[in-house]
Amino acid sequence: MTEFVNFSTVVRAVVGAGFAVGTIVGSAQITQAALPNLPGADLSPVSVLDESYLLGPGDLITIDIFNVPEYSGEQRVLANGNVNLPVVGQVSVNGLTLAQAESAISAKYSREVRYPQITVNLLNPRQLRVAVTGEIHAPGLYTLDAGQRGQFPSLIEAIRLAGGITQAADLRRVEIQRRTENGSTQRVVSNLSALLGRGDLSQDFPLRDGDSIVISQMEEIDLEASRQIALSNISTDEQEAISVAIVGEVFRPGTYNYASRPTSSQSAVGDNANVNSVQQPGRLTVTRALQLAGGVKPMADLRQLQVKRTMRSGETRIIDLNLWQLVEAGDRGQDLILQEGDTILVPTDFNASPDQISILTATNLSPDAIAVNVVGEVEAPGPVAVDANTTLNQAVLAAGGFNNRAKETVALIRLNADGTVTQRAIDVNLAQGLDDEKNPILQHNDIVVVDPNARARLADGVSSILGPFLQILPFRNLF
Template identity: 45%
Template structure:
């Protein structure tokens, strides 16, 4: 600073003029001591701290707070030896020339500029300082609730092009995608973002309606994230099948190709645990499609004839450790094409196919033709039948139809009033039933039941045929010993030797 000495040379000036000259002299001294910024200086002050703006105006420097990992530059006008680049360490305290330590943790760029200017004020006369953000740290956010992989995620900020690139803050949807999407029971109308605000322990809770975003593409508030945000997605109070399907095909849900392990129990051919993916389970798993209830039933071998497809139950675990139970009506899917009933599965689901209390014969053919029913089943028809042996019939075939598929009775030898039905149960036991035939009746459990896979139908010989066989055996025993039994009769003899049936002597 220049030293200026004021001399009032003419002491004979009027006394009234002396104060005026003194005031003008002081103004001149102030102008010399504090020069006005030049045009170049104003341009430097304006360009030194460009705001890192993103896709939304609220991403300006006023909302970004500094923290450990950020790279900043501190410029002090006309003092390049005191200017420099700094990486903010954990804790937010940096070391500056002349003033030493200063904390800028949690401050915006404007607040950091003010804090550094105040720290330099005792050392420098009217310091002109700018703080600019050179590189941002990754944002650390926590995601919990109804997402497939809850936990902590580090999300880097993306930069644009140019010498002074802009900064794109990650959005709420991008964070959910990193957590592998929401579950099928997520309440996306009440997604909460907890954000640090004010002093220690204080937080601001912001609620977003992602369903509105999914439907209209508009949001009522900014959904860009900040460092330290905690995202919570609550559990929906009930399952809406139509909304669940729309959520499942959105970008913030798991991809259809992602495998899901589910359990299928009840009235299916092979109950157990299965890995379900998108595609046609019966042909190729690589084609497009969604992992739905019917695909899981296909993997389990299809439905049994006694299945109640109106009350298929899905038990779904929640993030809180409980489970939600809801029903789907696959008959409504067959009758009206309501694809919402064929709900998309998530990992850990259990599908329960109940037993129907009453079978409606009119619905049997429709269920048998469905893609989630087995195409064919195999039964054995032995004894006095035209084509004894293994017979392949469509699913949900009745006893009368099975006898016709084997060619019908041997008219001269068969006992046409009744047959014996042998069934292998799932617990390893074998059940035997004598069924009185009535070809005028439709499907019913007493006279015309539905046959199951691996059932054995035994058609006995009539009393007359038994007498004839006995007489022939007495008259020609050698011919009886040399006769080659048919496949059906050989099976009949085997069952007799095992004690499962008793043939007449």
């Protein structure tokens, strides 16, 4: 029996590019920094991902047989996983490492060549097919090509090819599952938060054919982590149109399409749908969405605003926001960046104080103008467009002020958030400052009714009685 010699300790340099620099034949592991052992991660106790390359259909390899150049040369792994070798015919290398392929080929040539010394190098790897699931824009199976320098595609490349991760993704727990040479499955967690925060490139693992990437979801939505994702280049496309719903204390509740690439200015979907398509630069935030919905009403409770977000698993997470911190202290961390399918819930604050309403209506979260109706004994009765923080006195003045027939006690009619209608009488004093009882801030569609005074009512009564006679009697001119 001929003796077989295998140079398994020779360091291989892959032809054309250094995508396997540092790979040792037989072990095929690249030294990397240990990954974090995160609580709750049911993973194998390994510190690095097995970098062994397993041959498969489509790989282009070179086979060198020492001192036998006529048997050496390039070979393409066939669809059945075999290579067709001179003299000895087909040899299966499917699922083998380079070292294992050397052993299989050496065993085949041992009958033809005395002391065969075989070297197998990977010249051009096949396309890689990887699965990406979890909190990713478009889960599914993807095909990646080796780069121009022959480098293996990385985890980040696969994430970007799948459209980017959602803002509900747990960056600390991106799991890679890989089949190893012994047939088992290895699981390792990549901490992409360390990559984004500290530039730790060791977390961007080179991929292998058949890898599965599972992106876990956050247990609880973290505003800072969500913002970190949204502003990174591994998030979803900033220019892709998203649809969000806005309900509650806003002037135009409904569903809105938003994109930062050019689109139609407005479109409706369905027979009676309230769907607007808007194009602006930058990502859609909660404050931008509220402005798209016409702004918040004076009774909006910004301290308990909520965003309902649906995860890829179908679960729903509620994100609590306090936009009042943004209004009072400029806390932009509360201005959540939205993603596809989010719903904003704006509750009603039935105990809102006049001062709070005044502050809110002065912000750009409220509309620039509202419409109120001032009817009756004013100089210019009818609809009046006024600022959102306009008081009753200012609305009367905007309608030209009282005429000489006016009674200075007016009726304020309001449609409330709960669907009821209230009416109250207010004695108007044009010198009165902001006061919830005597000079309240008006709301959209409020009606101010200015009745005639007693003298005017008397004159109207006399005129209605004597009017027909005055038209026919000759002494009508006396009146």
